[in-house]
Amino acid sequence: MKLIEEKVKYVADGTIVTPKGFQAAGVHAGLRYTKKDLGVIVCDVPASCAAVYTQNVFQAAPLQVTKQSIAVEQKLQAVIVNSAYANACTGEQGLKDAYEMRKLCAEAFGLPEHLVAVASTGVIGECLPMENIRASIPKLKPTAQLDGAVDFQTAILTTDLVMKKTCYETVIDGQVVTVAGAAKGSGMIHPNMATMLAFITTDANVPSDVLQDALRSITNVSFNQITVDGETSTNDMVIVMASGLAGNEPLSPQHPDWANFYEALRQTCEHLAKQIARDGEGATKLIEARVKGARTDEEAKWAAKHIVGSNLVKTAVYGADANWGRIIGAIGHSGAFINPNCVDVWIGSIQMLKQSQPVPFSEEEAKAALMEDVVVITVDLHVGNGEGIAWGCDLTYDYIKINASYRT
């Protein structure tokens, strides 16, 4: 893995418009008081695409419309996104509105409707103010300049405090290939696409089916391994659009440079996922749980997810309290196979538990490790070779403050 990782380079100033062929825009449509709230990504050509959706049984109207678009020829050329209103539990009217959003976007950019995806995020159960959407879509002026990406990144946020974006590049068939993304997250972030939207662009030449397989498997070790509060939402999705303009030969797992592309996409997803977890509602720290020695990778992922999902672990991390008993409690009901007599636990580099026995440690050093911006919790179950990582955030007074009155 080391070698492959070295072949992928982080592009600090890259955004969703860095890959060849993409433009973006964001405007204030008046759905929120002042923040930009309507954004679009447009590709110069129909792009191969892949998407994964929330597993909540209540799927919002825009997801249904997007699925229909993609089903036609597995290509997209634009995605239109609003914040403030989720357009979920809005019945027939909601579906009508999502179709209209798609139509208006298609008309504005001269595209067939089925090449347009629609995404929404915000409050459930209230209908979109369509006059604002109608008046504002024509004002979207996509550009391949940084501005366009920043405006889009802003437009998709809800209670997020910071924009989430990333960009990686690699070389395929001698061509530089770029993968970039923008995302929104915050509360309700848990397994399986939870109030989370991520839009990934790449100029790689990669067929839709290959892209879909890669996205699905990468989602399981990135977006699906983050949690803010254990909830899943009705609206979440990750969309990847591949313009193919980098000029490489079509990618597949048989392609000699496949691993480069896969790794660039994986790092893009992981970096976005970590930014989302770090910016969970009220969060002050990123928690990274690394579980090794599990019976399988799957069980290691469960255990890691339970650690970052535990309110008790999250509050202990907030309070910088080295309460490893709560880590034990969390993995003990994760469903992962555990031998209760041989578990090791570390917080940062400080071992707290060895063979399930407390190890004396300096409370001061432990406190320091828990004051870091990234708190790493490591568990070795010593029952196999399975490994997994999950990311979450601490649980703070501000989480309560934000969520006790979201609608008001």
Add this chain to the structure above:
Amino acid sequence: MKLIEEKVKYVADGTIVTPKGFQAAGVHAGLRYTKKDLGVIVCDVPASCAAVYTQNVFQAAPLQVTKQSIAVEQKLQAVIVNSAYANACTGEQGLKDAYEMRKLCAEAFGLPEHLVAVASTGVIGECLPMENIRASIPKLKPTAQLDGAVDFQTAILTTDLVMKKTCYETVIDGQVVTVAGAAKGSGMIHPNMATMLAFITTDANVPSDVLQDALRSITNVSFNQITVDGETSTNDMVIVMASGLAGNEPLSPQHPDWANFYEALRQTCEHLAKQIARDGEGATKLIEARVKGARTDEEAKWAAKHIVGSNLVKTAVYGADANWGRIIGAIGHSGAFINPNCVDVWIGSIQMLKQSQPVPFSEEEAKAALMEDVVVITVDLHVGNGEGIAWGCDLTYDYIKINASYRT
């Protein structure tokens, strides 16, 4: 059910010493600063018993010792309990200490060791200060007076704010039969016995195997349907002791008055469970989620549990924000079968969603319903006849405050 419920009477001033044959005591052993922290229940005769334990794979030493005691002849005559230290993840020494606690208690009351159960609750990973335990067990002077029960009720508490106790009576074979209980709860309360101890006494004549079956099935609709923060602990158990001194014929499901006993035990467990949920760490309200119209009772229970377990629902209830979208979000990933087009939701008596469509409601009335001490959320899934109830509490600033520095 109505008829049976009427045959069971709540005894407002009853406690664990109300059923014939039971005495209790509690003292300050110095495990905590000033609060009583060591308690005992003693029966005049060896009592039939039943117990259920945490499903966390890390089971504390006292649970192991208690299981061994009960395995001998399914009878108990005393249970000794300490708070402040959980005696979990304490290795060989912890097991040795739990055995010693059992032995000291057996000696103090002249009992064979296998008639003594041991329970502990508190911090994980620190060994019991055995000098204090040794010095204090002889100071326990059980009595059948109210004092004894109150001292016991106090001794088992950790971060609980109030004592939890209840008592019901019914008539079996013409004899008054009493069932009573004391419990402790607070944080880490979730499915399957989580940092929760409950001790139930009854003077019914009921064999251990019959009692065990009843306890198991009642636990699934009472203690296992409450949640404070989704965690399970290493120490939790519910123990029932039946002295048989009421003088009824031995009970079994074939006994004509069986339903009376079962209902008294069920109400005892449900009342203790609700008190535990209501007193969750930092809680200001009890949340009761009632789900009907599910495919099965099991699925209704999952859905109800997901509602009261959702941090987003819990914070919305705290903020008296009628955010029914979060209720939808919670049931949508509960695993229960749902038709997304036909769900009804009420908060209190106010309908918010009908056939999955928002119903206009008065925000003021909704706020009033959410300011009640008990907030009832009702969901009708309209896909079957399954019903289930779960209880939880709101998530508040104080939960964070309490848990950010539990050890310090």
